Amino acid sequence: MSARYDAVVVGGGHNGLVAAATLARAGRRVCVLERADRLGGMAAGGAFPDGTPMPRIAHLLYNLSPAVLNELGFGAGGPVETRALPTVCLDPEGRHVVVRDGSPVLADGRPHPEAEAYRRLAARLVRFGGLLARLADAPPPQVSERLADLAGMRRLGPLAALGWDFRKLGRGDRREFLRIVLSNAHDVILDELSDGPLAGSLAADAVRGAWAGPRAPGTVFSLMYRLARGGGAALPLGGMDAVIAALADRARSLGAALRTGAEVTEVRVEGDRACGVRLADGEEIAAGAVLVATAPGAAMRLAGPAHYDIEAVRRLRNMRAKGTAAKLNLRLDGLPEVPGLGPELLGGRLLLAPSVEQVERAFDPVKYGRVSEAPVIEAVIPSLTDPQAAPHGGHVLSAIVQYVPHAPEGGWTGAARDRLRDVALAALETALPGLSARVTAAETLTPSDIEAATGAPGGHWHHGELSLDQLLTVRPVNGMARYRFGPAGHYLCGAGAHPGGDVMGAPGRNAARVALADATAGEAAA
Amino acid sequence: MNARDSFAGRAATPVPQGLIDGPFHQRLAALNHARAWYDWAGYAAPSVLDTVEFEYFALRNAASLFDISPMRKFRVAGPQAEAMLNRMVTRDVARLAPGRVAYVLWCDEEGMVIDDGTLFRFGPDDFRLCCQEPMFGWLEDAAWGFDCAVTDETDALAALALQGPTSHAILKAAGLDLGDLRPFAHREVAPGLAISRTGFTGDLGYEFWGAWDAALPLWDRLWEAGRAHGLRAVGYEAVNIARIEAGFLTAGVDFQPVHAAERLHRGRTPRELGLERLVDFGKGHFNGRRALLAAEKRGPRSRLLRLDVEGHKPAQGALIYHGRRREVGHVTSGTWSPTAKRNIALAEVRAPWGTTKSGDLWAEIYTCEEGVWERRMVRARPQRAAFYRPARARATPPADF
Amino acid sequence: MSEHGRYDAIVAGAGHNGLTAACYLQKAGLRTLVVEKNDWIGGAAVSRSLTPGWTYSNCSYVCSLLRREIVRDLDLPRFGLQVIPYEGGGSFTRDGRHFGYYADPAQLRRELRRHSPRDADAYQRYSRTILRQCRFIRPFLLRPAPDPLSARPRDLGELAFLLKRAHGLGSRELGETIRFWTASIGDFLDEHFESDLVKAHLAGSGIIGTGLGVYSPGTAYVLLHHYMGDVDGAIGAWGFARGGMGAISNALAAAFEEAGGTIRTGAGVEEILVDDGKVTGLALSDGAEFRAPIVASNMDVKRTILRHTPRAALPEDYLRAVERFKIRGSSAKLNIALDGMPEFPAAPPGASFLRGDLHCSESLRELERAYDDWKRGRWSDEPYFDMLIPSQIDPTMAPPGKHMMTVFIQYAPYELEAEGLRAAGNWTPERRQAMAETVLDKIEVACPDIRRRIHHMEIRSPKELEDEVGLTEGNIFQGELTFDQLLFNRPVPGYARYDTPVKGLYIVGSSAHPGGGVMAAPGANAAREILHRIGRAGNMPDLAA
DSSP: OOEEEEEEEEOOBHHHHHHHHHHHHTTOOEEEEOSSSSSBGGGOOEEOTTSOEEOOSOOOBOOOOHHHHHHTTOOTTOSSOEEEEOEEEEOTTSOOEEEETTEEEETTSOBOTTHHHHHHHHHHHHHHHHHHHTTTTSOOOOOOSOTTSHHHHHHTHHHHHHHHHHHHSOHHHHHHHHHHTTSBHHHHHHTTSOSSHHHHHHHHHHHTTOSOOTTSBTHHHHHHHHTTTOOOEEEETTHHHHHHHHHHHHHHHTTOEEESSOOEEEEEEETTEEEEEEETTSOEEEEEEEEEOSOHHHHHHHHOGGGSOHHHHHHHHHOOOOOOEEEEEEEESSOOOOTTOOHHHHTSEEEEOOOHHHHHHHHGGGGGTOOOSSOEEEEEOGGGTOGGGOTTSSEEEEEEEEOOOSSOTTOOOHHHHHHHHHHHHHHHHHHSTTOGGGEEEEEEEOHHHHHHHHOOGGGOTTSSOOSGGGSGGGSSSTTOTTSBOSSBTEEEOSTTSTTOOSTTOHHHHHHHHHHHHHHHHHHHHO | OOGGGGGTSSSSOOOOOSOBOOTTHHHHHHHOTTOEEEEETTEEEEEESSOHHHHHHHHHHSEEEEEOTTSEEEEEESTTHHHHHHHHBSSOGGGOOTTBEEEEEEEOTTSOEEEEEEEEEEETTEEEEEESSOOHHHHHHHHTTSSOEEEEOTTTEEEEEEESTTHHHHHHHTTOOOTTOOTTBEEEEETTEEEESOOSSSSSEEEEEEEGGGHHHHHHHHHHHHGGGTEEEOOHHHHHHHHHHHTOOOBTTTBOOGGGOOSTTOOOOTGGGTOGGGOOGGGSOOTTHHHHHHHHHHOOSEEEEEEEESSSSOOTTOEEEETTTEEEEEEEEEEEETTTTEEEEEEEEETTTTTTOOOSEEEEEEEEETTEEEEEEEEEEEESSOSOOOGGGTOSSOOOO | OOOEEEOSEEEEOOBHHHHHHHHHHHHTTOOEEEEESSSSOBTTSOOBOSSTTOOBOOSOOOBSOSOHHHHHHTTGGGGTOOEEEOOOEEEEOTTSOEEEEOSSHHHHHHHHHHHOHHHHHHHHHHHHHHHHHHHHHGGGTTSOOOOTTOOSHHHHHHHHHHHHHHHHHHHHHHHHHHHHHHSOHHHHHHHHOOOHHHHHHHHGGGTTTOSSOTTSTTHHHHHHHHHSOEETTEETOOEEETTOTHHHHHHHHHHHHHTTOEEEESOOEEEEEEETTEEEEEEETTSOEEEOSOEEEOSOHHIIIIIHSOGGGSOHHHHHHHHHSOOOOOEEEEEEEESSOOOOTTSOTTOGGGGSEEEOOOOHHHHHHHHHHHHTTSOOSSOEEEEEOGGGTOTTSSSTTOEEEEEEEEOOOSSEEETTEEEGGGOOHHHHHHHHHHHHHHHHHHOTTHHHHEEEEEEEOHHHHHHHHOOGGGOTTSSOOSGGGSGGGSSSTTOOSSBOSSBTEEEOSTTSTTOSSSOOHHHHHHHHHHHHHTTOGGGSOOTTO
């Protein structure tokens, strides 16, 4: 028998949960349908064989949207308690650099020779990132066919806000913003810093999850995006699972129904309007609106290509989503003694990116379907900060390994996976000697595994490359940037929509608000 | 040697330059006293074989043969062929029965006409689309996600138009009695040879669809049968007069197929071409539907009108004025109609003069008679129906002449 | 010897932009002197006779971008300029296949169908997109770049012009335009075509002269930069200047001299003389000194500012900005005198496309790898080249029956890596020769007899291009054509109107908007700006009108 909701949300990742909570808060009856047995999507945790929790894919918070926190009543502290982590730029030569609050020092406490240049550059990027953040809490600007009409002017609202902030920058900053916003990370970083672990780490942040090296134009934009909320990385106590649990609790308490193990196989469309979903077991759920948190291509297939224009389908098919990040999760029986890195620093965000050139070089093989032999790695040992991370003792290390192809030559055989693990371990070993000996269990997730687990195309974290040709008014694709997705009442609310990926929640919130506005307008008209 | 084989292989044989021969070329070349060829999709096609007037009157008074093989032909087959085509074209394909042909349009996402053509239905899951523009890539994109296959039959299928009042008699003489074949119906009369009661002249007529390699025997068979019925081979110029009389549009002349337009805003909606009757908003989504609904609200920007123009001088290329002063459009096709005995034209006229205020239109015609140029401003009156629409075109069974 | 003189304006460098600017200044009534360091004029648009009987266009080698408005306004045909379109082009593969980019549209369509029926249709969509982008950008070439940060009425006017045109596109096309300008040529081609060879053939224009790979965002614009020209109105067509590219410079020089201007060769700029923030003239390497209140530098911005202008005369942030301006050497050249037409066994007999641009790159992947080599400081193992034999069309280039071949090579680094060090000095004659052998090996894919046909060969690494022509790092565009260095950011943010912090000193070469290629637009735009600033704008026709 079919139930009836005001809206169903397909996909119970963070964006789906934020969308559901936003709708429920406005008094709408909402149901979230998640295919997997647990909520969370990319942020869902797992467990090692001994039961120790495992941060499966995502491991840190950067960019949770303040608007989301505000509206869902979490306050500035966020849904869970977090610990800010210092960034530790690992140096195979042992001259590690620690960055706290945008200021670098050498790990042994001596001043970093380029501290001032780095501070200036980082501060400027954060300032510019804040400008871009202005655009994150509303649908992307769109030039209307008729500039003169009121709706058209309203759509330019966020742009006007950005313009206002932009005016407040100094003249030199304005010029600099317009110069570097479309530039490449390689040049912008190396114009200010000499090449080394500090510069390399900034480059690595610019290209995390991307199918691009730091020389690619547009990587400064993605770096600013990452730094939009200051750039500090925070470790949620209890792991990303706790963040998901908090979001789920909030959605539930606002009245949303959350179902797991409910795979949606079709979004039903009647009279060019989405009217519900069908589940794998044949159950039909009627709804006034359907918000889909899957990748854009999958969302189109759920409704069926017959409900989209041919050009829209072509654009969605051509949306670039080639994941390059793999995940290595290690269970450790203890920590190696690393000279120069005490437990406090070892508990930081460890970046292995010895130079900008090496980040660029690490990218090259993936273009030809091969794994980088000297990968760029972001690693965290949450158990040094969060006692819940390893309740049975020992430690856990979670590493994002780049660059790894989604479809390597020869495919992801067991041997290829083992080799990826060994390459990543060997790379970590250059900066953390003795680490391998401590590993008691390891899980390797290739981009292809990430796709299988979450449905993200190509295993791409952001459901589609965050490059200039796929951002703002052309995200996910030209003509579909404002969350309305084909038939009336069908919305895209996942990372493929503006403003994009990371555990940010903004696409879910913005899409829900558009759906609410449409529903209100529809009710008014009726 | 077959024209297609000369560049089919990977060998370093030259890819032919310029115009190549169509399947009926041998016959046409022998008849082409005017030596007038034009480029139709890379094929040498006759514009005139000897004299336009006589070819035209053969078409309207007896019968004509015209090679239409350069048309693009695509087979669309598979369980979801109907759904795929229904999402592409503006008419409801579900209502097209097997054995029938429909005149269809398809639009881009902004509701601008990409091309028009004829859609043949052979069975529940089997269709052929015939049109002017290269469409294989578009059809493949349109077929993505549907269980159906698109095959380009352009160079595999020869096509020939037999048009004119005695065309049915010629069919009979050729041993093909299709007296019961109704307009917009088609039938396979022999393995690999299909006949449809369709055409581009508005008159009684048939089109033949057969294997490229079997084209010449088909020609000879009709030619032989036509001897006693005034059959004549014709070129495009004669056909063009007939199609303007019938009010049919030519892509690239009366409208700009939007995929072939380099300049922006050159596309036209079906309503702007006067073809809104071919758009079925009630059938569910089709390409450009949302944009067309919005366009319906805004109203058309222009309208393609049929104009009855004063005087005798063809209005080809004339500008259209409202109240003799305000320039409001231009003639896209204009000719003297030898059958209707009127000076006729198709013209694109901007709104509102092309839509609600279409009175007081004038055509500015320039003439050059033996070196003397003259400008004439003549009345142009919009007309709803085709300029020539004989009852014989629809009679079933058709008369012998 | 020491020569002195006083002029109204001096142009430093007799390249095509310098000469164009000089023409307009002289015609506007300014007594103008052009100084050139070489004994010949033309900069990178030259015809040189390096072996008796042959003429080499040994730097730039084909012509399309040269603005027809300028050609017509300066009446260059009267001074001997004749541009002849060339026919198509082609690509060859190791296994003996080829793709002929025929000039005849019907033939091209048949050729595309031979490779992929889908690609034959896709080509229509592809060329429509490119042509739309060309139509969008062309009106901007003969105008100063719109500057969103300037409140000057003239700049607001340019900005309004841009916004009006952008709005005229409509939101859909505007989105497509944003995508096009930010996409890589590799992704753009992958979206349209399936044949590797077709894609490789079309991709070359996206990387020529550029320190980017086919999959680097922004290379679709570089392709557009090569397509936005025309030959007699045929947008995207390329041609030869009869008599070599020097014919362009010679015609400009003749027009300049007819108008009363003076050209002095054989001594380059030693120092740009500045007094109290104003330019006062030039000191030349032979000791001569000339005075003028206006100095227009045809040299690239780095060379002009960092080498020849007193640092003390410039604000620190401007110097920093110039230092940051990226001019990367990425191209090399072979110029070859052939004692006969080489054979192309894979091409159909008499193929017309051999008179066009020829390549031996088979896939985007191969092109991207060529870029990877460059990033590491090496010339590409499998270089991309753009190879033409203009003597098939232009009878003045070689003795009858003999031929002249020009081979543009991508990628070759300026700072060559050798023994662990990257330095321009590593370009020894032996290494130059080794690079040439790499290229010749690859040319043999198309013409196996090439080595036997060589009568004389000139090899030019980025280092030679820099030393001889004066282009920093040998970069043919006087600065990378990336977003951060285009429009109002070119060459220096805040100084996109051809000016510098030194009053009277102007940048008029390809470092300035709208950038490189033998276009003459920077020179003409700069002259207009200079004349405007001295209140003489009325003395020059508005070429954008």
